Amino acid sequence: MTEIFDARRATVTIDYNGVDITTELSRFLIEFTYTDAPPGQLDEISITLEDKGQKWQGPWNPTEDDQVIAAIRTYHWRWTDDFQYYPTGVFYVDTFDFDGPPDKVSIKAVSLPVSSFIRQEQQTRVWEEISLRAIAQDIAGRAGLDLGYYATDNPHYERLDQNEQSDLGFLNETALKEGISVKLTGGQLVLFDEADYEKADPVATLVRGDDRILTYSFSWGTSYKAYRACVLTYTNNEDETISATFIPPGAPENGPVLRVNEQVDSYAEAMRVAKNRLREKNKEAGKASISLVGDARFSSAITLNMSGWGRFDGKYITESVTHKVGSSGYTTDLEIRKVLGW
Incomplete structure (x- = not known):
C-alpha cells in the first residue's frame, strides 16, 4: 500500500471577467505578483505567462479594464495542515507586454479602472466650507466607490482650490497634509490615520537567524x-x-x-x-527591507517586531508588501519603517 503525503505548496487562483481560469492558466503561469502598495498609490497585480502558442498575443489578448480577481492559497505551509487563503481584491487590466524569444506576456492590473475619472481626469474646482471626510465622500460617491473613513480627525476647510489635478491626486495631497493616509482597495476608498495603526499589536516577531528570512537590508544616515x-x-x-x-x-x-x-x-x-x-x-529615519518565505499574514499598514538586529531592533509598520508565486516558490517582500509612537 502506497502512502500519499500532501505536499507543501502555494497556488494562485484567478477569475477573469467572472470566469475561473485557474486550471487553464496554471499551464502557462511563470510568475504572479501582488503589490499591496503604500498609501497614495494603487495596488497592483502582475501575471507573467509563457506564450509559445501566441494565444495571449492573439485570441486571448486582454482588453483595457478587464476585471481580474486573484488569491493565493497555501497548503501545509508552515506546518502540516496549515492552510492559508490570501485574497488580493479586484483589479482592472492596465498594461499588456510581450517579449521573447521564447515568447512570454505580462498582464498588469490595478485596483482602480483606467476609465475611472478620479484617476486621470484633471479637474479645477473650489471647495468651500467643507470637511476632509465630505470631500472624500463626494469623490467616492461620484466614482461609485464606498467610503471607509477611519481617521480620528476630520479637518474643516473654509476654502480649498483644486487646480488641474485629478480628484484622487487632490485628495491624496490634502489628506497627507493632515497626516491621513489614502488607500483604494476592494472597491472602497479608505482614509486612515497611520499613527493609530502604529499602536496595533504586532502580527509577528522576526528574529535574526530565522530560516524564514531570506534577505534583509537596514541603513541609517545623517x-x-x-x-x-x-x-x-x-x-x-x-x-x-x-x-x-x-x-x-x-x-x-x-x-x-x-x-x-x-x-x-x-x-x-x-x-x-x-x-x-x-x-x-x-x-524617513528608520526604514528597512525584508524578504521572507511566503507569509500570508503580511499586508500594508500592519506592525511587526524585529529582534536580534542591534540598533535596528524595535517595532515596525509595513509601508508596502509584495507577494510573489513563481519558479522560486512563494515569497513575501516587506518595505518597513520604525513606528514613531506618537
Whole structure:
C-alpha cells in the first residue's frame, strides 16, 4: 500500500471577467505578483505567462479594464495542515507586454479602472466650507466607490482650490497634509490615520537567524536624522503671527529642529500641522527591507517586531508588501519603517 503525503505548496487562483481560469492558466503561469502598495498609490497585480502558442498575443489578448480577481492559497505551509487563503481584491487590466524569444506576456492590473475619472481626469474646482471626510465622500460617491473613513480627525476647510489635478491626486495631497493616509482597495476608498495603526499589536516577531528570512537590508544616515521638534510660524495679511512648537513624547533635549512656514488659522491648527510635518520627516529615519518565505499574514499598514538586529531592533509598520508565486516558490517582500509612537 502506497502512502500519499500532501505536499507543501502555494497556488494562485484567478477569475477573469467572472470566469475561473485557474486550471487553464496554471499551464502557462511563470510568475504572479501582488503589490499591496503604500498609501497614495494603487495596488497592483502582475501575471507573467509563457506564450509559445501566441494565444495571449492573439485570441486571448486582454482588453483595457478587464476585471481580474486573484488569491493565493497555501497548503501545509508552515506546518502540516496549515492552510492559508490570501485574497488580493479586484483589479482592472492596465498594461499588456510581450517579449521573447521564447515568447512570454505580462498582464498588469490595478485596483482602480483606467476609465475611472478620479484617476486621470484633471479637474479645477473650489471647495468651500467643507470637511476632509465630505470631500472624500463626494469623490467616492461620484466614482461609485464606498467610503471607509477611519481617521480620528476630520479637518474643516473654509476654502480649498483644486487646480488641474485629478480628484484622487487632490485628495491624496490634502489628506497627507493632515497626516491621513489614502488607500483604494476592494472597491472602497479608505482614509486612515497611520499613527493609530502604529499602536496595533504586532502580527509577528522576526528574529535574526530565522530560516524564514531570506534577505534583509537596514541603513541609517545623517541625511535622514530624526528631528526632535517642529516649529511652525505663520504671519497673516493683518501682520498677526501664529506660532506653535510640537515636541513629541520622549524627544531628546538636543537635536535638529524642523522649521515650517505654512498658512494656518489658529494655534490648534498650527499644532496639528506641526505634528504632521514632523511625522512625515521622521518617518524617513528608520526604514528597512525584508524578504521572507511566503507569509500570508503580511499586508500594508500592519506592525511587526524585529529582534536580534542591534540598533535596528524595535517595532515596525509595513509601508508596502509584495507577494510573489513563481519558479522560486512563494515569497513575501516587506518595505518597513520604525513606528514613531506618537
